[in-house]
Amino acid sequence: MEGLSKHNPVWDQTRRARAHEQGYVLASDSVLLATDFECANGRNIRQNGPDSFEMDLEPEPGDHRFSGLSYYYCFGVANRGEARRIQVTLHSHMGDVERGIGHGTAHAVVKQGDVWGQLPPDNIRCAGEGTDLELTLDLPPADDPDPVLFISDFHWYPYTEMAQWVASLRDDSRVRVSVAGTSVSGRDLYRLNLGREERDVPTVVMAQTPQPSEAIGTWSCRRIVEFLLSESKTAADMLERLRIVVIPATNPDGTVEGLGVSHPSGRFPFFEGKKTADDEPDALPEMKAVWDVLKQEKPWLFIEWHGNNWKRRSGHMLLRYRPSLMEDPTRRRVWEDIDRRLEALPDTLHGSWTSWDEGMYQESIGFMAVTRLQVIAYMIKHHDKFPLETCTEHALQCFREAVDAGRQRPIR
Ligand SMILES: [Zn+2]
Numbered sequence: 001m002e003g004l005s006k007h008n009p010v011w012d013q014t015r016r017a018r019a020h021e022q023g024y025v026l027a028s029d030s031v032l033l034a035t036d037f038e039c040a041n042g043r044n045i046r047q048n049g050p051d052s053f054e055m056d057l058e059p060e061p062g063d064h065r066f067s068g069l070s071y072y073y074c075f076g077v078a079n080r081g082e083a084r085r086i087q088v089t090l091h092s093h094m095g096d097v098e099r100g101i102g103h104g105t106a107h108a109v110v111k112q113g114d115v116w117g118q119l120p121p122d123n124i125r126c127a128g129e130g131t132d133l134e135l136t137l138d139l140p141p142a143d144d145p146d147p148v149l150f151i152s153d154f155h156w157y158p159y160t161e162m163a164q165w166v167a168s169l170r171d172d173s174r175v176r177v178s179v180a181g182t183s184v185s186g187r188d189l190y191r192l193n194l195g196r197e198e199r200d201v202p203t204v205v206m207a208q209t210p211q212p213s214e215a216i217g218t219w220s221c222r223r224i225v226e227f228l229l230s231e232s233k234t235a236a237d238m239l240e241r242l243r244i245v246v247i248p249a250t251n252p253d254g255t256v257e258g259l260g261v262s263h264p265s266g267r268f269p270f271f272e273g274k275k276t277a278d279d280e281p282d283a284l285p286e287m288k289a290v291w292d293v294l295k296q297e298k299p300w301l302f303i304e305w306h307g308n309n310w311k312r313r314s315g316h317m318l319l320r321y322r323p324s325l326m327e328d329p330t331r332r333r334v335w336e337d338i339d340r341r342l343e344a345l346p347d348t349l350h351g352s353w354t355s356w357d358e359g360m361y362q363e364s365i366g367f368m369a370v371t372r373l374q375v376i377a378y379m380i381k382h383h384d385k386f387p388l389e390t391c392t393e394h395a396l397q398c399f400r401e402a403v404d405a406g407r408q409r410p411i412r
Contacts, residue, residue, distance in 0.1 A: 001025045018367050019036035026053065031079050031080060033096055051084070053088040055088070060179050060262045071260065084138075086137050088151070099255070109155055119137075137151065138261070145387055154309060162190075178193070187253060209250070212257075213261065216305070216391055247289070250287075269286060275363075276291045276368070291365060299375055303398070307382040330409055334406055337390075347394070
């Protein structure tokens with residue numbers, strides 16, 4: 001049964017092979033619902049009334065703290081007739097009902113053609129025992145120029161489309177495109193170098209988190225690269241002074257499969273920073289690629305761009321490492337200055353501190369960067385309830401504030 005796997009001809013076809021067995025496609029006379037495409041999540045799609053459909057969100061693989069749980073969704077709907085309204089119920093599996101998707105999520109991202117939007121709040125209801133989310137969708141007619149709606153709780157970004165964007169940068173002599181490493185399944189982890197070519201200059205490294213559903217991190221990387229290549233005088237000044245390295249996607253295998261936080265091997269790469277920095281033989285090549293870049297470049301600043309979904313978080317979250325971990329006093333002061341500047345940005349909230357004796361991110365690659373390489377590191381989580389441009393502009397602001405703070409007290 002043909003779903004939406006070829007809606008964009010460049011998309012990876014991994015999920016298509018499992019579409020039948022997983023129930024990724026439901027094609028009735030009146031409507032097509034599908035999750036057989038790159039980045040999608042949702043299975044056992046079924047119809048339970050003339051205008052009513054449901055599906056189960058897919059459990060994370062493996063044996064880690066999120067294995068068996070599900071709370072990310074991404075599906076497409078194509079109407080086959082006149083404009084109409086349907087209900088789609090999503091069933092999630094969370095360890096405790098408090099954190100079920102119905103209780104936890106209050107937004108839904110809609111993509112039609114190239115346009116991103118959000119579903120009105122009245123169209124989103126908590127159902128079941130808090131584990132279900134019921135969405136009311138107003139479908140455009142089949143003869144609409146863009147008749148397919150894509151609904152998700154995050155701003156997804158197919159790896160194949162990201163690779164197309166990277167390919168488009170190859171024409172620009174200001175960007176040096178290379179490959180930082182290769183995923184388990186053989187996909188390239190692209191590395192973009194901008195600014196100074198010499199190594200002995202102040203260097204900034206940025207990467208998307210390896211959590212595939214936090215694809216807003218890839219959009220953040222892209223926005224900053226676009227800024228650096230714009231006509232802006234500030235951007236030109238940054239390229240003149242700095243060496244900037246961007247790894248826009250760090251878990252392509254998980255991305256094409258539509259996973260939440262996992263690698264398809266069932267691992268949770270985000271919490272394997274220590275394993276990677278310790279050079280353990282089974283460290284994932286994707287994580288090694290990022291760590292090798294950090295080790296080679298010895299940047300003064302590393303930002304890992306994350307995403308964020310929960311209703312209990314009301315804005316963009318700063319997950320922070322303690323500046324007191326920094327031995328060098330100049331760098332420590334710059335770091336404290338960046339903290340003050342980021343706290344002052346709109347809709348920006350403190351999330352957590354991690355140090356030797358507090359916080360849960362001691363296994364992250366950011367903590368390794370701070371404690372082993374004396375790098376100022378941040379995890380910044382953009383909330384997907386905001387429009388895409390709002391999130392990416394906020395990412396750009398964070399980047400500009402941090403770089404400016406570094407310029408005020410020159411450090412290497
Ligand atoms: Zn994250």
